[in-house]
Amino acid sequence: MPLSEQQIERYSRHIILEQVGGAGQEKLLSSKVLIVGAGGLGAPAGLYLAAAGVGTIGLVDADSVDLTNLQRQIIHHTSDLGVEKVASARNKMQAINPEVTVETYHIKATADNIRKIIPGYDFVIDGTDNFPAKFLINDACFFERIPFSHAGILRFEGQLITVLPRETACYRCIFHSAPPAGAVPTCSQAGVLGVLAGVIGSLQATEAMKYLLDIGDLVTNALLTYNALTLEFRKVRLNRNPDCPLCGENPQITELTDEEQTICDLNDSKH
Amino acid sequence: MDTGKQPILHIPQSVVDDINGYRGQVEKFLKGETSPVAFRAYRVPMGIYEQRTEGSFMVRIRIGAGMVLPYQLERIARLSKTCGNGILHVTTRQDIQIHEVSIEDTPDVLEGLLEVGLSSRGGGGNTVRNVTACPRAGVCRREQFDVAPYAVATAEYLLQFRSSYNLPRKYKIVFSGCSDDCAFASVADLGFFARVQDGAKGFAVYAGGGLGSNPNVAVKIEDFVGDSEIFEVAEAIKRLFDKHGDRANKHRARLRYVLARIGPEQFVKLYKDERREVAKQGLEGLIPEIRATSVSPVEPTEPGDKDAGPKQYAANVEPEKIEGLFTVEIGLNLGDILADDLAEVGQIAEEFGRGVVRTTQLQNLLITGVAGSDVFRVNDRLSELSVDLTATDKPHIVACAGAATCKLGLCLSRGLAQAISDRLADEEISDRIRETSIRISGCPNSCGHHLIADIGLQGRAKRINGRLLPCYDVLAGAKTREADARLAERVGTVPAKRIPDMLAEAFKQDASDPQLLTDLVQRYSNFSPDQLADDYYFDHGSDEPFSLAGRGPGECGAGVMDVIKLDIDEAKEAIQAALLAQWETDLSDHLYKALLAATRSLLVIFGLEPKNDRETFTQFSDNLIRPGWVEPQTQQLLHKAIDWRMGDRASLDDLGPQTTALVRRVEELFLSLDANLKFKAEPIVQEDDPTQAEGQTHTIDLRGVACPLNFVKAKIELEKIAVGEILEVLLDEGEPVRNVPDSFAAQGHEVVRIDGVGDHFCVGVRRKK
CATH class of the missing domain: 3.90.480.20 (Sulfite Reductase Hemoprotein; domain 2)
Structure with missing residues (x-):
């Protein structure tokens, strides 16, 4: 579909870019991105991808908006208290850009349902806040061969990695499995700087757009860390792990299962 | 000048400069330094149009308020004899046109006109057109006061700005001296009606009217403005138009589409906002004085004669x-x-x-x-x-140029005018209907203003038994009075050849009686397709059967669209019939009919009118299958259809889905036609012919589009052409021509040339990657 006059105007600042152009914008318009978790990370990612004209954006989240979310989950407003997060987020995204299709899944992502949701999406953004969900997304994207962006935030620090399954290091190459419950504090226990979610979630959206447009270099085979107190970014190089239980030479994980550890007893996004 | 009398309209210095630069531009074009497309974009706003015969041009001279002096007429006449065909043409907008001028002679004509204070600048294109006034302004017994000085001053005010020659579409302004509206201010982009309020001269103002497609009566935007406020009003509407007019779609660009899009309330609000802004900033440029235009009246020598x-x-x-x-x-x-x-x-x-x-x-x-x-x-x-x-x-007949000279024309409107006039010459015409006007437009474009006629006629084509029949829509019921204006409405469609008889009958009785006209139209439009005399298929004044061959991508082609639609509808009906067919032979019949109508429909945009089925299929193959507009397999489909026709194939019953798909694709292509009658739909198969790519010029006109949107649009256009090809971009002077070439260069493309063409530039960019 050639761009309409309105689209040319709306996306003009993209089209001007040498690496995007009309063809790139058309590519974005025909792309599909899934965001798991409509919380702190999902908020900026959803808003920017909608604004950018990513044609279809999926949202997975089982929660409703509560007061503690509003300090960082900027896609939700005070008037949304009690509203399903996916509905609240969809409304804002469509207010920004009505031509974007937002597909909502008001469910917790599990081993049983996630493989029904993610096929068909070009890229997945992991905006979840607990380890079991992160491993689940990593594994599901591996089996479905869908690239994704992993990220995590806590206190003043965030981390980010983009995974091209079977090509670059995956989440399990670094962390074999979820830590025992309680070993790592959660946001509700340890706290998190609200704007940190904005920085890291925006970086995830950046990775998604670069992947869809096939431009620049993705943060693959490297873990990017960010410290808001020092404003330092660091890239830790790493490689695929031959002993990775998922993508290594002798994989032990051959089917999707839910990890045991599920203690994120907080009022944050659960999946 | 051979007389001491000053021209009535004083041509602004900027126009004088533009005309003085014209000769140089023509020379550059003739030397091949300016591309035809870029030159045309410069030429049309200079008031110079190409006529239907290639290489023959028309110069449209603005006659402000319709007032012209004897020495000016003498010069117009001489230029027409030396450079044109010796016949002048007065238009419905009070211009005078010189016809059949060669491009080489146009500089002589423009300079010769300028010497006597006349100009064609803004005679065409997306410009402030001639500002017209009542033809009897200053002498009319019914007028409130003489409006001609105001029309002239408004023209002088607007013409001094370059921006007046680069609007989304044309901008027509009219001054009427009273509510009777002989000047048709009620259907103008901007119409002024003279008013005297508490002893002060002023105007009631209307805007957003227009004829042509989607015609509309203007809405009131001011109850009363003082006579010194007219410039502010004209400027405010110009700005509103400039901002909100749809530059992307020429067919929906006129001010009346803005009005239709946002509704009268919002329209008036936008106008008021602009007007406030204009008032706040103060008017730019020179404010013309309002001068009496009437040359001192002759004292009646023998008042005894009286009226x-x-x-x-x-x-x-x-x-x-x-x-x-x-x-x-x-x-x-x-x-x-x-x-x-x-x-x-x-x-x-x-x-x-x-x-x-x-x-x-x-x-x-x-x-x-x-x-x-x-x-x-x-x-x-x-x-x-x-x-x-x-x-x-006699009833007054107005006709547009028609298909004889107009590239858009469908019917020979002037031939019909002649036929009506001849037919009525023999009739006793009653006094009552002397003021009846008959207005004829050869196509839906309304250049003959059929929508404001007592009896309006609009050319259209019907297909009867596979042949094209020239017809006219008959319209009636128009009123042009201030605040009581109404456009004519369609009563019915009558074959062209029957119109003169129908009108003769109407005039014998009483043409102003709506019921009578309705009855007559009904009677004359009623015919059995098989009993039409062969003569009916010939348009008035033509000895060739009515055809659309040679009609092609004009500036609009609205009539052509009607004909295509006719065929597509026929194809769709045949598909429907095929679905319901009970017998195999019927099914094949219907499918064949659908195929024929579908393949025939689009040929008219290539200027083709096939004579038989085989020709239809061949031309369709050459123009639509080969260039990849439809599935390549369509070729086999057509072969099978011909085989069946020749009796070499028993049935077409297996070709239903393919035929349906073809009809759908043809309709898709039809709906994607743009203003130049080019398909905007993507081709099914990309043409891969390097030799053709080599010589092709791609052009995009981005005048009037501001930075950076002009670059954005040019870039999208560049992405459509192959690497190595050149895109010509027409840009305004100033920021656009400074920025856009640099931006292309910065992104690694090659700017091959930047040519100044009058007030704009043509930039050639070679796609490098």
């Missing part, structure tokens, strides 16, 4: 508001007059009138200020010329 006298003896004489003075009307056949006659009309006006000749919206001429005692002498002199002095005795 009753001359009128008794001559139908073409009308008393003026000064007792004892008269206006003499000179009827022209569809606005045409011989050059020598035009010069002589000027002479007569010089000797007997006020030394001014008027052009009228009915395409006639007026000499005003003739003393009662001179009326006969004036008519004596006029009777030596090839003009009509009884024109006001």
Whole structure:
């Protein structure tokens, strides 16, 4: 579909870019991105991808908006208290850009349902806040061969990695499995700087757009860390792990299962 | 100048500069330094149009308020004889056109006109067009006051700005001296109606009217503005139009589409906002003085004659508001007059009138200020010329140029005008209907203003048994009065050949009776397709069967669209019929019919009119299958259809889905046609012919588009052409031409040239990657 006059105007600042152009914008318009978790990370990612004209954006989240979310989950407003997060987020995204299709899944992502949701999406953004969900997304994207962006935030620090399954290091190459419950504090226990979610979630959206447009270099085979107190970014190089239980030479994980550890007893996004 | 009299409209210096630069531009074009597309974009706003015959041009001279001086007429006449065909044409917007000028001669014409204070700048294109006024402004007994000075001053004000020549579409302004609206201000982009309020002169103002497609009556935007406020009003509407007019789609660009899109309330609000802004900033440029335009009136020498006298003896004489003075009307056949006659009309006006000749919206001429005692002498002199002095005795016929000379035309409107006129000449016409107007447009574009006629006729084509039948929609019920304006509505469609008889019958009885006309139209539109005489398939004044061959991508082609739709509808009906068919033979029949109609439909945009089925299929194959517009397998489908037709194939019953798909694709292509009758739909198969790519020029006109959107749009266009090809981008001077080439260069493309073409630039960019 050639761009309409309105689209040319709306996306003009993209089209001007040498690496995007009309063809790139058309590519974005025909792309599909899934965001798991409509919380702190999902908020900026959803808003920017909608604004950018990513044609279809999926949202997975089982929660409703509560007061503690509003300090960082900027896609939700005070008037949304009690509203399903996916509905609240969809409304804002469509207010920004009505031509974007937002597909909502008001469910917790599990081993049983996630493989029904993610096929068909070009890229997945992991905006979840607990380890079991992160491993689940990593594994599901591996089996479905869908690239994704992993990220995590806590206190003043965030981390980010983009995974091209079977090509670059995956989440399990670094962390074999979820830590025992309680070993790592959660946001509700340890706290998190609200704007940190904005920085890291925006970086995830950046990775998604670069992947869809096939431009620049993705943060693959490297873990990017960010410290808001020092404003330092660091890239830790790493490689695929031959002993990775998922993508290594002798994989032990051959089917999707839910990890045991599920203690994120907080009022944050659960999946 | 051969007289001391100043021209009525003072041409602004910027226009003088533009005309002085014209010769250089033509020379550059003739040397091949400017591409034809870029030159045309420069030429049209200069008021120079190409006629239907290639290489032959028309120069449209603006006659402000329709007032022209004898020495100006003399010059127009001489230029027409030396550079044109010796026949001048008065338009419905009071312009005078010189026809059949070669491009090499156009600089002589423009410079010759400038010497006598005339110009064609803004005569065409997306510009402020001629500002018109009542043809009898200053002498009319009904007028509130003389509006001509205001029309002239408004033109002088707007014409000084370059921005007035680069609007989303044309901008037509009209001044009417009273509510009767002889000037048609109620259907203009901006219409002023004279008003006197508490002793002060001023105007009620209307905007957003227009004829053509989606016609509309203007809405009121001001109850009363003082006469010094007209510039502010005209400027505010210009800005509103500039901001909100749809530059992307020429067909929906006129101000009336803005009005239709946002509704009258919002429209008036936007106008008021602009006006406040204009008032706050103050007007730019020179503010013209409002000068009396009427040359000092002749004192009536023999007041004894008074009004009753001359009128008794001559139908073409009308008393003026000064007792004892008269206006003499000179009827022209569809606005045409011989050059020598035009010069002589000027002479007569010089000797007997006020030394001014008027052009009228009915395409006639007026000499005003003739003393009662001179009326006969004036008519004596006029009777030596090839003009009509009884024109006001008959229903008045106005016709557009029609298919004979217009690239858009569908029917030969002038042929019909002649036929009606001949037919009515034999009839006794009652006094009552003398003022009835018949207006004919050869296509839906309404250049003949059929929507404001007492009886309007609009050309269209019908397909009967596979042949094209020239027809006219008959319209009636129009009113053009301030605040009570109404456009004519369609009563029915009658074959072209039956129109003169129908009108004769209408006039014998009472043409103004709507019921009578409705009955007549019904009777005359009723025919059995098989009993139509062969003669019906020939348009008036043509000895060839009616055809659309040669009609092609004009500036709009609205009539052509109708014909395509006709065929597509026929194809769809045949598909429907095929689905319901009970017998195999019927099914094959219907499918074949669908195939034929579908393949025939789009050929007209290539200027083709196939004579038989085989030709239809061959032309479809050459123009649509081969270039990849439809599935390549369509070729086999057509072969099978021909086989069946020849009896080599038993049935077409297996081809239903393929045929349906083809009809759908053809309709898709039809719906994607743009203003140049090019498909905007993606081709199914990309043409891969490097030799063709080499010579092709791609052009995009981005004048009027601001930075950075102009670059954005140019870039999208560049992505559509192959690497190595060149895109020509037309850009405004200033920021656009400074920025856009740099931006392309910065992104690694090659700027091969930047040519100045008058007030804009043509930038050539080679796609490098």
